[in-house]
Amino acid sequence: MPYIPHTPQELREMLDVVGVRGTDDLFADIAMLPKHFNLPKGQSEAEVCALFEMLAAKNRTDAVSFLGAGFYAHDIPKAVDALAGRSEFYTAYTPYQAECSQGTLQAIFEFQTAISRLFEMDCANASVYDGGSAIFEAAMTAARVTKKNTLVVDEAVNPFWRRMLNTYLAGLDIDVKTVPQTNGASNLAALSAAVDNGTAAVIVQNPNFFGVPADYTDVFAAARAHRALGIISVYPIMQSVLKTPGEMGADIAVAEGQSLGQPLNFGGPWLGLMTCRKEHIRQFPGRIVGRAEDRDGKTGYVLTLQAREQHIRRAKATSNICSNQALCALRALIYLCLLGPRGLCRLAEHNMDLARYAVERFTSFKRVERLNTLPFAAEVALRLPLPAEKFVAALKGCVPGYPVARHYAGMNNVLLLSCTEVNSRAQIDSMIEATGGLL
Amino acid sequence: MNTIFAKSAPGRCAAVIESQAPTASAMLPATLLRARPPRLPECSELDIVRHFTNLSKQNFNVDANFYPLGSCTMKYNPKFTEYVAALPGFTQLHPLLAQLGDAGRAQGALRCLYETERLLCEITGMEAFSLQPMAGANGEFAGISLIAAYHKAKGRSRRVLIIPDSAHGTNPASAALAGFDIVNIESRDGMVDPQALADAIAAHNDNVAGLMMTCPNTLGLMETHLPAIVRQLHDIDALLYYDGANMNAILGKMRVGDAGFDVVHLNPHKTFGTPHGGGGPGSGPVGVNARLMPFLPVPRVEKQPDGNYRLNDALPQSIGHIAPFYGNFGVTVKALAYILRLGGEGLERVxxxxxxxxxxxxxxxxxxxxxxxxxxxxxxxxxxxxxxxxxxxxxxxxxxxxxxxxxxxxxxxxxxxxxxxxxxxxxxxxxxxxxxxxxxxxxxxxxxxxxxxxxxxxxxxxxxxxxxxxxxxxxxxxxx
Amino acid sequence: MPINPAELLYSDTHEWLRVEGQEAVVGITRFAQDALGDITYVELPDIGSAFQAGQTFGSVESVKAASDLVAPADGTVTAVNTALEDAPELLNTSPYGKGWIARIELTAKPDTLMDAAGYDVFCATEK
The missing domain is CATH 3.90.1150.10 (Aspartate Aminotransferase, domain 1)
Structure with missing residues (x-):
């Protein structure tokens, strides 16, 4: 039997030590229950591999794609796979025993440092599941800190995360006040005006779902004036050039960390990044690594502030999270090291430049226009002369973007187009050619 | 060991894209830009490879060490599952491709989800599974939310979950996160005490939404009063939650659905040999019997009469979305490969x-x-x-x-x-x-x-x- | 020989109370700090916040444990011991002195608390 090492001789000896005749005797306690286990027969490793090769080939990842919507195809340096693929990292458990887990612990400490510096925030945790759960956990942190229960949420925050937030809040006494966007623009004044003394937090995204970056300094000041927290979700690659959460005065900054070295993976595993101001760290969820001295005075790393966590505080814990996305966090760290400050900035600039080229080509059609005239980063919303769903279905061999009407009323013709370094000007040219007469 | 930041040298770099792009300041107004570049390490690729290789050597891990960490099932993680999960047809697949048109570009991935759900149903004796939860505790939260939705659909508010003191710490934390009050009951001789359970039910009667159990429990013991416990809860139309962290002990020997549980979460990173990654990612599929099916997270994967797979969002009573898409798909693929490799007999041997x-x-x-x-x-x-x-x-x-x-x-x-x-x-x-x-x-x-x-x-x-x-x-x- | 000061009142959740006219000082007992181990953090209540006896008004943490602070009497917080923010170990080294937690203005006479002798006996049963 695969992966079970016992020889018949050893099996016999072990059963004798235990004092039972056969392995069936080990399950006497549950023998009264019905038995039903109609599973297929096992297969050889080669057979299983062949099956998955066939299934993977059925996925058409060869199509040229400008699909983003918050989740992006990026080139990942092979060194990320090589290093994070070391089984010393991936077959370890959560680093409970610090002395034999310094590899994982130091990597998480470095990850916390890198993300804090990218966002210019005081500190970070060791990751949560994804960008959506990061927003939820940030909102819960704000509710604990402020002891208030209303969230002001920008409608231009990624709808995939807003719907998760609604699911997660269903059983809790927390209200969500959504501030409408206008043509993809976040209404900064309306967000500030929506904050009152019952507000726990205001939640925004930069760039917002429609690719529009903004300066949320005034919104966070309005929050502070009402003892509410400012929460911002950012796009980590673009954060290398955009004004930082720290500069804007955010209390908590989160992100979907997928773009930092995680493949798209059909939706996961990715990772949720979470950072905050120092004064909120004890209300933060998840694992946190701290620097410590060992008995010989040598510097090392430990899981710290564990009294917040479920295994100690049970029902009163700051979160139920236990497993996080540690290996994904390691990938993100390695990716950030490989690109460095210059690599990350140039990547953001390259992709913004490509998006400008796409806009130029699309708006050369008279009946195509941008949804608004605001600045944009590497993702942009276009208003087409036909329903975006139809346009997407009509283009063969190319996915031009995401039709946003599923999440926003009155946006039937709006297409959200994203550019990354996996795309090229030549791809954009051929997409434009393929539109033949549609636009 | 020095941190990677201490090894940084200004101007050194490993991976900078060749680009003719102008600077950000030529494309965006200065008010939207950060004042200074992020203080990330500046290192050569070899610096980085050496740093992380040396860090990795400071870890105990299953591939090098016996790792008998109770409750964590640190079994060997077969290497071929890494290979299948890394196939570009999976890793490069955008999740939204399954939601465009007829999902024709994502048929292989949807079939993986569908097959995994069917196999987990057979393994547990449940009617349906959702693969959305992204870790065990996330699966608990999803399962508890399903219990809440069940009672709500019956037009009643039940606020109490009973949890034995032998439960994992995540159980009460997940219950609290979903807005429930927790009633703790003490074990007797390492078992749920039927009398303590009866007392708790009597004390909270109409308010008891369900019971969360780990079985075998955290003392490593099979629960001997299961049928009685199930009856006690079902008599008041309260539901039974099974924490599947310890599933490795009962594969093929007992199906929690047959035993009367209404909802279960599994930990593939324990039971189905997917590695734990130094703390994650895991995955936490949640399974239910027929009465909880209408409340499962959306979208659901369905097989069409023509053999194609598509997603269905139309579940009006669904609790909504636990994950942005379909959970930790990369972990699901490894678990599916493991199950297919072992087959029914292999799992029973496990x-x-x-x-x-x-x-x-x-x-x-x-x-x-x-x-x-x-x-x-x-x-x-x-x-x-x-x-x-x-x-x-x-x-x-x-x-x-x-x-x-x-x-x-x-x-x-x-x-x-x-x-x-x-x-x-x-x-x-x-x-x-x-x-x-x-x-x-x-x-x-x-x-x-x-x-x-x-x-x-x-x-x-x-x-x-x-x-x-x-x-x-x-x-x-x-x-x- | 009593191990707990005779002039204080004690709760069954191991807080102490020293009544000073209309006001009272609150802390945790030697028994409590001993059970928690080395204390690493104290969450202090806000000045001006009001509590009834039995309500949670803060918490204390050690590396491996956490415990709520339970108000031993009805009152409004008038001062907190900010020294604990930088030196939580005062709760270990001086639970009845420099490790005091909060000063409250009593809004009702405390009536359910134990005296030192009663608390000594109570602690003996807790072990």
């Missing part, structure tokens, strides 16, 4: 040998540790450090011998607890070597208690001053 190994180890340690329950254990067992010795010291001394420690000080209801789970993939030689190491440690500890307190001495670090670290927190290079 449970048999996991339980055999645990009982063998327990028997051989009877004269070394204090073992509170003499009956047969399941896939793991609890023991107390011998009188006058500390579980912590024994754990650290084991590290010096190249063995990862068992889980210590959990469950809280056993004093100086060492919770040991050998798993089925460990050989008799390994178990015997572990017994001899532990025997030697305990005998040395009896002769000289201080000797153990000095361990470990052979690892990259010795014991840390965790109190000082928690009082003066330094969570980044910049917090001093």
């Amino acid at each position: 449970a048999e040998y996991a339980v055999l190994n645990a009982n063998y180890l327990k028997k051989r340690l009877e004269d070394v540790l204090d073992i509170p329950f003499s009956r047969l254990c399941a896939h793991e067992f609890v023991a107390s450090a011998p009188e006058g010795m500390h579980a912590l010291d024994i754990a650290k001394a084991l590290l010096d011998r190249g063995f990862h420690a068992p889980t210590i000080y959990f469950p809280l209801i056993v004093k100086e607890c060492l919770m040991t789970e050998p798993t089925e993939t460990e050989s008799k030689e390994t178990l015997d070597a572990y017994v001899e190491a532990l025997r030697d440690i305990v005998s040395r500890g009896r002769d000289n208690p201080h000797a153990l307190a000095e361990t470990p001495t052979t690892l990259p670090a010795r014991r840390f001053d965790e109190t000082a670290a928690a009082r003066r927190i330094r969570l980044t290079e910049d917090m001093v």
Whole structure:
């Protein structure tokens, strides 16, 4: 039997030590229950591999794609796979025993440092599941800190995360006040005006779902004036050039960390990044690594502030999270090291430049226009002369973007187009050619 | 070891894209830009490769060390599952491709989801599964939300979940996160006490939404009163939640659906051999019987009469979205590959040998540790450090011998607890070597208690001053 | 020989109360700090916040444990011991002195608390 090492001789000896005749005797306690286990027969490793090769080939990842919507195809340096693929990292458990887990612990400490510096925030945790759960956990942190229960949420925050937030809040006494966007623009004044003394937090995204970056300094000041927290979700690659959460005065900054070295993976595993101001760290969820001295005075790393966590505080814990996305966090760290400050900035600039080229080509059609005239980063919303769903279905061999009407009323013709370094000007040219007469 | 930040040299770089793009300041107004570039490491690729290779050597891991961490099922992770999950047809697939047009571009991935759900149903005896939850605790939250939705659909508000004291800490934390009040009941002889349960039900009667159970429980014991417990809850139309963390003990031997549970979450990173990654990613599929099906997260994967797969969002009573898309798909693929490789017979052997190994180890340690329950254990067992010795010291001394420690000080209801789970993939030689190491440690500890307190001495670090670290927190290079 | 000061009142959740006219000082007992171990953090209540006896008004943490602070009497917080923010170890070294937690203005006479002798007996049963 695969992966079970016992020889018949050893099996016999072990059963004798235990004092039972056969392995069936080990399950006497549950023998009264019905038995039903109609599973297929096992297969050889080669057979299983062949099956998955066939299934993977059925996925058409060869199509040229400008699909983003918050989740992006990026080139990942092979060194990320090589290093994070070391089984010393991936077959370890959560680093409970610090002395034999310094590899994982130091990597998480470095990850916390890198993300804090990218966002210019005081500190970070060791990751949560994804960008959506990061927003939820940030909102819960704000509710604990402020002891208030209303969230002001920008409608231009990624709808995939807003719907998760609604699911997660269903059983809790927390209200969500959504501030409408206008043509993809976040209404900064309306967000500030929506904050009152019952507000726990205001939640925004930069760039917002429609690719529009903004300066949320005034919104966070309005929050502070009402003892509410400012929460911002950012796009980590673009954060290398955009004004930082720290500069804007955010209390908590989160992100979907997928773009930092995680493949798209059909939706996961990715990772949720979470950072905050120092004064909120004890209300933060998840694992946190701290620097410590060992008995010989040598510097090392430990899981710290564990009294917040479920295994100690049970029902009163700051979160139920236990497993996080540690290996994904390691990938993100390695990716950030490989690109460095210059690599990350140039990547953001390259992709913004490509998006400008796409806009130029699309708006050369008279009946195509941008949804608004605001600045944009590497993702942009276009208003087409036909329903975006139809346009997407009509283009063969190319996915031009995401039709946003599923999440926003009155946006039937709006297409959200994203550019990354996996795309090229030549791809954009051929997409434009393929539109033949549609636009 | 120095951090990667200490190895940074201004101007050095590994991966900078060749680009003619103008600078950000030429494309965006200055008010939207950051004042200075992020202070990330500037290193060559070799600097980075060497740094992380050397860091990796400071980890114990299943590939190098016996790792009998109770409740965590640290079994061998077959290598071929890494290969299948890394196929570009999976890794490069955008999740929204399954939501455009007829989902024709994502048929292989949707079939993986569908097949996994069907196999998990057969393994557990449940009617349907959702693969959205992204870890065990996330699966608990999803399952509890389903229980809440069930009662809400019946037009009633029930706010109490009963949780035995032998439950994982995540159970009460997840219940609280979903807005429930928790009623804790004490175990008796390591089992749920039917009388304590009856009392709790009587005290909260109309308000009891359900019971959360781990089975075998965290003491490593099979629950002997299951049918009675199920009846007690179902009599008041309350639901039973099964925490599947310990599923490795019962594969093919008992199906939780057949036993009467209404909702279950599984931990593929434990039971189905997907690696734990130093803390994650895991995955936490949640399974239900027929009465909870209408409430499952959307979208659901469905097989069409023409053999194609598509997503269905139209479940009006659904609790909504637990994940942005379909959960940790990369983990799902590995779990599916593992299940297909082993097949029904292989999975059944898993449970048999996991339980055999645990009982063998327990028997051989009877004269070394204090073992509170003499009956047969399941896939793991609890023991107390011998009188006058500390579980912590024994754990650290084991590290010096190249063995990862068992889980210590959990469950809280056993004093100086060492919770040991050998798993089925460990050989008799390994178990015997572990017994001899532990025997030697305990005998040395009896002769000289201080000797153990000095361990470990052979690892990259010795014991840390965790109190000082928690009082003066330094969570980044910049917090001093 | 009593181990707990005779002039204080004690709760069954191991807080102490020293009544000073209309005001009272609150802390945790030697028994409580001993059970928690080395204390790493104290969450202090806000000045001006009001509590009834039995309500949670803060928490204390050690590396491996956390415990709520339970108000031993009805009152409004008038001062907190900010020294604990930087030196939580005062709760270990001086639970009845420099490790005091909060000063409250009593809004009702405390009536359910134990005297030192009663608390000594109570602690003996807790072990």
